[in-house]
Amino acid sequence: MKSTLEQALQQAVVQVLEGVDASTPEVQLTRPKGDGHGDYACNAAMPLARVLKKSPAVIAQAILEVVIWPEAVIKAEMAGPGFINIHLQSASEATVLLDVLQQAESYGCKPEPSGQNVCVEFVSANPTGPMHVGHGRGAVLGDSLARLLATQGHHVQREYYINDAGVQIGVLGHSVWLRMRELQGETISLPDGCYPGAYIVDIAQSMLREHAYADLLAMADAARLAMIGDYAVAANMAMIRDDLAAMNIQFDHFFSEKTLHESGKVNTLLDRLKHEGLIYDGTLPPPKGKTIEHYAPQVQPLFRTTAFGDDVDRPVMKQDGTATYFAADIAYHYDKYERGFHRMIDVWGADHGGYVTRVQAAMKALTEREAQPDVLLVQMVNLTRGGHPVRMSKRAGTFVTLQEVVEEVGVDAVRFNFMTRRAETQFDFDLEQAKQQSDENPVYYVQYAHARIDAVLRKAKKENIERLDAGACDLMLLTAKAEQALISQLLAYPDLLEKAAGRLEPYRLSNYAMQLAAGFHAFYHQCRIIQDDAALTQSRLLLAEAVAQVLRNTLALLGVSAPEKM
RNA sequence: GCUCUCUUAGCUCAGCUGGAUAGAGCAUCUGACUACGAAUCAGAAGGCCGGGCGUUCGACUCGCUCAGGGAGCACCA
Numbered sequence: 001m002k003s004t005l006e007q008a009l010q011q012a013v014v015q016v017l018e019g020v021d022a023s024t025p026e027v028q029l030t031r032p033k034g035d036g037h038g039d040y041a042c043n044a045a046m047p048l049a050r051v052l053k054k055s056p057a058v059i060a061q062a063i064l065e066v067v068i069w070p071e072a073v074i075k076a077e078m079a080g081p082g083f084i085n086i087h088l089q090s091a092s093e094a095t096v097l098l099d100v101l102q103q104a105e106s107y108g109c110k111p112e113p114s115g116q117n118v119c120v121e122f123v124s125a126n127p128t129g130p131m132h133v134g135h136g137r138g139a140v141l142g143d144s145l146a147r148l149l150a151t152q153g154h155h156v157q158r159e160y161y162i163n164d165a166g167v168q169i170g171v172l173g174h175s176v177w178l179r180m181r182e183l184q185g186e187t188i189s190l191p192d193g194c195y196p197g198a199y200i201v202d203i204a205q206s207m208l209r210e211h212a213y214a215d216l217l218a219m220a221d222a223a224r225l226a227m228i229g230d231y232a233v234a235a236n237m238a239m240i241r242d243d244l245a246a247m248n249i250q251f252d253h254f255f256s257e258k259t260l261h262e263s264g265k266v267n268t269l270l271d272r273l274k275h276e277g278l279i280y281d282g283t284l285p286p287p288k289g290k291t292i293e294h295y296a297p298q299v300q301p302l303f304r305t306t307a308f309g310d311d312v313d314r315p316v317m318k319q320d321g322t323a324t325y326f327a328a329d330i331a332y333h334y335d336k337y338e339r340g341f342h343r344m345i346d347v348w349g350a351d352h353g354g355y356v357t358r359v360q361a362a363m364k365a366l367t368e369r370e371a372q373p374d375v376l377l378v379q380m381v382n383l384t385r386g387g388h389p390v391r392m393s394k395r396a397g398t399f400v401t402l403q404e405v406v407e408e409v410g411v412d413a414v415r416f417n418f419m420t421r422r423a424e425t426q427f428d429f430d431l432e433q434a435k436q437q438s439d440e441n442p443v444y445y446v447q448y449a450h451a452r453i454d455a456v457l458r459k460a461k462k463e464n465i466e467r468l469d470a471g472a473c474d475l476m477l478l479t480a481k482a483e484q485a486l487i488s489q490l491l492a493y494p495d496l497l498e499k500a501a502g503r504l505e506p507y508r509l510s511n512y513a514m515q516l517a518a519g520f521h522a523f524y525h526q527c528r529i530i531q532d533d534a535a536l537t538q539s540r541l542l543l544a545e546a547v548a549q550v551l552r553n554t555l556a557l558l559g560v561s562a563p564e565k566m
Numbered sequence: 567g568c569u570c571u572c573u574u575a576g577c578u579c580a581g582c583u584g585g586a587u588a589g590a591g592c593a594u595c596u597g598a599c600u601a602c603g604a605a606u607c608a609g610a611a612g613g614c615c616g617g618g619c620g621u622u623c624g625a626c627u628c629g630c631u632c633a634g635g636g637a638g639c640a641c642c643a
Contacts, residue, residue, distance in 0.1 A: 032586080043585060049623055056623065080586040081624070126643070168643060284640055287568090298641055311569070311639095318641055325643050353570050354638040379571075380636075421579065424571060426636060428578075433592095440578090440592055441605090448605050456602050463602095492582095499582065511580065514590080525598085525607045566605070 001093065002029055004070050005040060005086060012067035013044055016059065029086075031492060038075070038085035039093065039488070045082040056082025093484075094475035096491045100546040101470050105553055108494045114153035119341035120146045123244065124161040124348075127236040128172045129197055131243055133381045133429065134349055136402040140418040140559065141378055142347040143249045144506040147557045152501045157341065158251045161332060164233045165258040166325060171195065172236075173229030179204035180228075184213055203235045243403045247411055248559045255335075257328050266323045266331045270301070270316060278304050278365055279316060303330075308361035308369075330362045337363070337371055344373040345504065347423075353377050376504060379426045386432045409434040412560045416443035419510040419558055442514050446551065447563055449517035453548040454564040456529050460541055463530065468538050477539045482523035486547060489519050493550055506557070513554045520547050 009027045032041040045060035060078040069076060072092040079085045100107045122142025125135045142158070150156045163169075175194040179201050182188045190196055207228065216224055237254070244251070260266050273279045282302045286295050302313040303326070316327040336344055344363075348355070360372040383390040383400055390400055406414055413434045420442060421427055433440050460467075478487065493512070500508040529540040552562040 030582080030585090037586075041586090046585065046623075083586065163643065166643060287639055295640070300641070315641065320641090324641085329643095350571075350637050352638085352643095355643095356570080377571075377637090422572095425579085426572070430578095433578095442591075444605055445591085448603085452603055452606080459602050496582080503583070508580095508582080511582095511590095514580095518590080521606055522608090524602080528602070530602050566603090 001070075001072065001088070002040065005029055005073070008067055008069055009042055009044060009063065009084070012063045013048070015066045016062050017048070031488065032083075032085065037079065037083070038077075038087040040086040040088075042084040042086070043082070045084065049082070060084050093491060094478055094487050096487060097475065097542050097546045098470050100490055100549050101542070104549060105556070107549065108497045108553060109151040110153040110498075112153055113155070116154045116343055117157070117341045118149055118154045118343045118345060119157045119159055119336050119339075120149070120345045120347070121159045121161055121336075122146075122347035123240075123249075124163070125240060126163050126168060127233045127240065128168055129195060129236060130199060131240055131402040133383055133400065133402055133405055134378070136247070136405065136414065137381050137418045137427065138347045138349060138378045139244060139247060139249055139402075140415050141376065141423055141506065143247075144415075144419060144509065144558055145345065145347070145376075145504060147559070148497065148501045148506045148509070151497050151557070154343075157253060159336075160251045160254045162233070162237065162254055162256045162258075163325075164256050165261055165328065169229045169233060170225060172232050173225045175200050176204050176207065176228050176232045177225065180208055180213070180216075183208060199236075199239070200232075203232050206235065207231055243401075243406070246403070246406055247415065255332065257332065260328050260331050260335070261323065265335060266327055269331045269334060270323070270327060273303065273316075273365075274301075278307075280304065282313060284312065284315065303358075303362060303365075305358050305361035305365070308364040310357045310361040314358045326358065326362075329359060330366070333359060333363050333373060334366050337367055342367075342371045344371065346373045346375045348375055348377055350377050350379045374504060376423050378423045381427045381429050384428055384430045387430065390431070405429075405431065412447070413441060413443050415559045416446070416510060417441075419507050422505070422507055442510070443560065444566070446513045446517040446555065447561070447566060449520045450548055450551045450555070450562045451564060451566045452524065453520065453544045453551075456544055457541065457548075460530055460537075465530065465537065465541075467541065470542055473538045473542050474535050475539060475542075477536050478543060480523075480527050482519070482526045483540075483543060486516075486519045486523055486543060489516050490546055490550055493553075509554050509557050513551065513558070516547065516551060516554070520544075520551075 006027050006029055009029075013027055027042060027044045029040045029042050032038060045056040045063060048059050049056045057078060060082045064076060064078060064084060067076070069086075072089045073086055074089050075087040077085055103109075120142055122145075123131070123135055123139045125131050131139075146156045146158050171193060172195060175190070175196075178188045178190060178194065183201075183204055216228075219227070270279065279301050281299055283297050283299050284302070286297075298319060300315045300319070301317045303316050305314050306312065314326055315324055316330075318324055333344065346359075356375045356377070360375070363372040383405075408431060417429065417434055418427070478484070489512075496508060496512050500506055523543075527540060529544055530537055548562075555562045
């Protein structure tokens with residue numbers, strides 16, 4: 001219906017523009033928000049005002065005079081500064097109910113594959129300890145985004161980049177080794193920079209169970225450190241995977257940074273870049289405005305990222321000749337590209353904000369500007385309890401892990417709440433509020449709507465109301481304002497998915513879910529579903545079923561359950 | 567000091583990539599369960615969209631600028 005209307009208007013616009021030397025803008029219809037503005041609104045006259053040098057109102061009238069409407073249009077009028085409002089026969093839109101019920105969980109999804117391979121990288125928390133709430137927010141965002149992109153027919157791969165190389169892994173191994181010695185009766189003091197958490201002791205204990213202490217003592221320091229480091233990484237990753245699984249999050253691929261170094265991919269890439277003149281030996285200027293102790297100018301291999309939009313060139317090798325994290329990250333992104341993912345999305349914490357331009361610049365350089373990652377920066381989560389900030393100190397051990405939060409407030413509440421806000425806004429997450437099953441918690445509002453529908457359907461069954469086939473229901477009966485509003489919301493769902501996916505904004509789903517739930521609650525109070533008029537009962541049951549289906553679809557994308565009872 | 571990001575009702579946030587009278591929830595007041603689940607609904611009140619300038623038919627939305635909150639800023643990740 002929407003596209004037929006657009007075609008009709010498009011033709012009219014072409015006629016109005018006849019003889020004028022201007023490109024015809026594409027007509028787009030929107031759903032007006034206010035009541036009384038009809039089912040669709042068109043603002044085509046507005047942008048034409050400039051080219052035609054006439055007021056939008058005059059142009060809108062001109063369009064209305066020549067347009068040939070399809071039959072379903074009962075009224076079309078100019079309104080406001082130059083909108084064209086289109087009113088449709090009420091039943092013509094209600095056929096969406098049949099679509100919803102027929103397509104069920106795939107309603108709103110693109111049936112055809114897009115041919116696009118998208119790699120969504122998210123979480124990627126360092127394997128040096130448990131995840132915190134900030135990681136959780138990125139995890140939820142990345143997961144819902146991946147689900148959302150899949151609805152658009154894209155082939156989506158979820159990846160977790162494991163930073164299992166570099167100094168922090170050495171520190172991790174060292175921390176575990178110190179705890180092992182402590183467990184063997186030595187008195188140790190944990191140096192600054194070592195990981196103090198209790199989980200390190202757990203890893204040390206489990207390592208001691210599996211390996212003879214004397215054997216470890218006999219090993220060369222470097223070999224022992226590497227071995228313990230590997231063990232600790234594996235242990236932490238197992239813990240992280242469990243936490244993610246508890247939040248209904250699965251990955252297709254865990255990509256190890258270490259393998260990039262070992263396979264020589266990093267060095268190969270650096271050689272190539274040297275050949276292409278993108279890497280040169282240079283000296284970085286001291287950072288402005290920030291005083292650094294022991295600053296000494298160093299000659300290092302630098303990537304010419306300034307040629308691709310960065311502020312300064314970036315080092316790819318350290319003084320000791322080993323690759324920087326940046327070098328590995330370029331190699332990782334290029335590896336994605338070579339694996340066929342020409343579209344990449346990275347979900348990062350806000351503390352990596354300064355890193356975005358250089359990775360994008362590097363990828364532009366490597367792919368002749370074809371591919372560069374879209375980076376979503378997730379802002380911090382401020383954890384509070386009853387309005388008071390929860391002190392987060394790794395050193396004091398008052399660190400709150402993601403697992404603790406999930407256990408306390410539940411997966412559904414955590415996931416839904418995290419998705420109610422845009423990624424780039426800071427998030428105050430209150431544990432008490434999230435836990436409360438109250439008005440303040442939107443997740444229950446939505447779930448309640450679903451459970452309520454189910455209760456009505458159960459009652460219909462219990463009263464032995466024989467259901468007609470969907471096609472046999474008289475959709476013309478759904479004329480109440482609340483019914484029309486619901487139909488309109490269901491109709492908007494496919495557009496919502498497309499827009500949310502296109503803009504990488506899965507939080508829109510939670511917004512939609514709340515609105516749809518509100519629409520249903522209003523309908524429920526305004527219109528009695530099971531009642532004397534048998535035909536009306538049939539139609540309303542159909543409507544309720546369709547709403548429940550779309551609520552389920554939306555919640556599924558959010559990774560939240562849709563309970564039948566609460 | 568520089569870069570990025572945010573600022574909308576008392577509080578927490580939406581505002582559909584420039585459109586009609588800026589919307590929800592909470593909190594505050596009024597009402598609605600002897601028929602489907604009151605974890606709900608209906609209504610009232612609440613606003614210089616941080617300030618200023620600009621772009622144009624039209625700005626919460628785009629640009630510049632100032633203020634305030636946050637994150638980051640060599641050889642770590």
